[in-house]
Amino acid sequence: MVESLHFPLCKELEVKMQFLQHILALIFIVLLYFSISKALECQLNNANKFKVAHTIRVDQSGKGDFKTIQNAIDSIPSNNDKWIRILISPGHFREKVTIPANKPCIFLEGAGSKLTSIEWGDHMDTCDSATFTSSPDNIVAKGISFKNIYNIPSGPDAKKKVEPALAVRIYGDKSAFYNCAFFGLQDTLWDVQGRHYFYNCYIEGAVDFIFGSGQSIYEKCEINLTAGKYAPEYPNGYITAQGRNSSDDPSGFVFKYCVFTGYGKTYLGRAYGAYSRVIIYKSVLSDAILASGWDAWRYVHHEGNLIYVEADCKGPGANTSKRVPWLKKLGASQLKKFLNLSYIDKEGWIAKLPKVS
Structure with a gap:
């Protein structure tokens, strides 16, 4: 009889203890969240807001x-x-x-x-x-x-190899690169996730050398294909492999006022995700760009979900008459939301960075 009474009392106590543990865990998580949030709001020197x-x-x-x-x-x-x-x-x-x-x-x-x-x-x-x-x-x-x-x-x-060998891997949100250069052959720059800004940068490679699921703007950058220089036996290169995976995923690569150069032939990108998104605006495309421009890769027959856009570009590789039929055209208002810095910076984090120019 005592055993039968004891067991329910122990179970009741156990439930109460579990409930208390959950409450304490929740409090800890909330405190940790606010602590991290505060830490991530980087403070500038009070004497001069542009100084570290x-x-x-x-x-x-x-x-x-x-x-x-x-x-x-x-x-x-x-x-x-x-x-x-x-x-x-x-x-x-x-x-x-x-x-x-x-x-x-x-x-x-x-x-x-x-x-x-x-x-x-x-x-x-x-x-x-x-x-x-x-x-x-x-x-x-x-x-x-x-x-x-x-x-x-x-x-x-030297022995030529085309294998994944990354120069840079970026996970964090609100990251910016100014006047930097990225060198590799395959998977040079892994723009993993988060909002990123690249200004006046140089990026080179042959295969998927700008890839990932980042929500990023590349402004006034030079994108240089080196497949023909370092791996001439490789038939075609791929500049981007953007990994957007759903229709409500905000990620995408935006290239504006860039120059695409190089040795060999390359696609502008291939679909690393089912809803891959890349927009190229007012950029100069060399004759290294293949006429078809884009590759659906693993998403053949689902090309309607891919968003690849070329707007107001020039150069020998900018002729879109032979591009894939599923190349998208966006209206001025649709295009503007990607071209404006607010695409990656609605709260103004770029203006709060330490002075870099």
Whole structure:
């Protein structure tokens, strides 16, 4: 009898304890959310809203605070909420660099993309091979080259390989790159997710060298195909592989006022997702662009869901008369919502970045 009474009482207590644990867990999550949200609102120096709060200097000769970029990043406290500038001297930094998710508000400033470079040569797989990985929100880079040298032959007799070997992998929201360069052959730039802005950047590769599910604007960038230079045996290249997967997914790649150049022949993109979206506006397309322009890839017979747009472009590769029949045309009002910075910046985060020009 005691056992039969004891069991229901224990179960009742267990239920109450479980309920209390759920409440405590919920409170913890709410507090954590507000803590992270606050941390992600990066604070500018009160004396001058365009200045960073602190500068860390990286110089391989030992004249700075650190000799490596990774050591400089490691020195920044977790959940930092003030803009910290890492000023990187000219040089070829042979290191693999990772910014973890709990270190937002970092401004990496090099001496110029021709003077400051971060180089590595991993090729294990897409998730591990990136020379530079950025996971937190609110990251800015200026005047730096990011290179994965594995696929890029260093001499006429070097073995040519076309394999995934990333230069950069970007996870965080509100990330911006100014006057940077990205070098690779396959999967150069993994624009994974989140809202990103690339201004006056150079990006090169042969296969899917701008790919992912990012919601990004590429403005005044040079996009350079190198398939004909480094992998002439490869029949056709692919510039983009955008991974939008549903009709309500806000992601997409927008290229405006860009120049598409290169060696060999390439598609402007292929569908990495069932609702892949790429818009090219007022850009110059070289004769490297194949006449058909776009590839449905795994989504043949579902092309109606793909949104590929070319508007007001010029150059020998801009003739759309032989493009795929499912190339979209958007009205002026539809097009405008993608061309305006508000597509990636409704709350004005770009204006709040530390001064980069």
